């Protein structure tokens with residue numbers, strides 16, 4: 001049954017029209033007002049920190065409260081501080097030089113708010129992946145409409161109520177619903193649309209936005225590889241691989257998706273990762289810091305992936321633990337040498353399952369990475385800086401970390417985004433401000449300007465200027 005009815009479409013249109021009118025009435029929101037907006041986002045995040053943890057726990061069944069604190073609440077309060085600190089300088093016009101034959105005059109770039117921004121967010125970090133683009137759009141002086149995920153209804157409802165405390169709907173509005181609402185949402189002629197989610201839906205979003213020539217930022221997923229160099233100790237790689245893969249039970253867009261390791265290291269690395277997971281979660285089945293899978297569909301999908309690899313001859317290593325009962329939990333899992341044509345190696349895993357395959361040297365590993373779609377992140381572990389640089393130069397990915405996983409996400413000054421099938425455009429920090437502003441090129445010249453001299457009938461003066 002469709003989750004969309006005429007009333008919802010009418011409401012969307014009305015909200016969009018109200019936001020458009022409000023933007024036209026205040027095209028350049030002042031620095032002071034934008035600071036107020038940013039502070040409101042920070043204050044709401046702090047005030048509702050417990051409710052955010054409760055909502056995430058209710059939506060996932062089990063969602064580590066510490067991880068919700070770290071990845072949703074603390075991430076946002078840090079991003080707010082960063083934006084607050086830099087907004088003034090981001091808003092300043094940037095002077096550029098002009099060619100001598102255009103002097104006198106001055107040329108500069110004005111960063112102007114794009115207008116009404118649409119944001120579509122996913123379920124895996126349901127608060128942060130909605131509030132972080134909202135923060136960027138507000139810093140840019142835009143109005144915002146958010147369509148959060150239907151898979152995390154408690155968080156979506158909470159965000160709607162939170163934002164209504166501080167913002168009129170003509171400034172920030174939340175539209176609830178599933179794919180049908182999302183589809184109608186993408187037909188709105190936004191001034192910018194930022195979509196976070198799967199590559200499949202990203203394609204549909206880009207197509208719909210193209211009808212209105214709406215510029216789009218696509219934050220998509222994919223298979224983020226790990227390449228381990230010869231001589232890198234298993235236990236040194238295991239800590240960050242275990243953290244990156246089992247945080248949020250692997251339901252992270254930049255989680256390591258699979259590992260390519262030297263042949264003699266594949267098993268020791270796999271065993272070290274499981275040993276680390278057993279230390280982190282003494283009983284994953286009952287541990288409140290080991291998150292559950294968000295839905296039955298994803299739970300069944302992941303179990304089917306493991307079983308397919310097992311029946312294809314792969315070896316499965318799993319952390320020990322009791323019975324999770326009805327919680328949709330899957331043990332921290334490493335799969336040694338799954339078949340290349342198995343779903344584990346063909347699709348983004350998005351769960352606590354880590355395949356490890358053997359490579360025959362860095363060139364072989366890079367060749368295998370390059371044979372697939374361009375990933376959102378790439379992780380290389382090497383004691384040799386030159387070897388790590390060689391991997392960076394020989395591959396393409398949205399972002400990369402040397403000797404760790406995922407930490408680049410928290411550096412606000414690094415633009416965050418994909419490339420190829422993992423998306424295009426970026427946000428975080430200044431990149432987010434740039435995404436939601438238009439770089440308007442301005443040239444100012446005096447009333448009498450020598451350019452007047454270049455006009456037909458062309459003669460000697462023209463030759464002097466144009467032919468030099």
Ligand code: NAD
Pocket residue numbers: 120121122123124125129147148149150177178179180181182183184186196197198199201202204205218219220221222252253254348350376418423
């Ligand atoms: P999804 O594409 O199923 O859903 C994301 C959002 O799109 C939801 O709000 C959904 O309602 C909406 N939607 C669904 N169909 C739509 C349509 N036809 N038109 C418009 N909107 C529609 O993705 P998901 O399952 O929620 O998220 C998981 C995916 O997101 C993974 O691939 C993951 O890698 C990716 N992801 C990427 C990032 C990033 O920053 N690059 C972050 C988190 C997740």
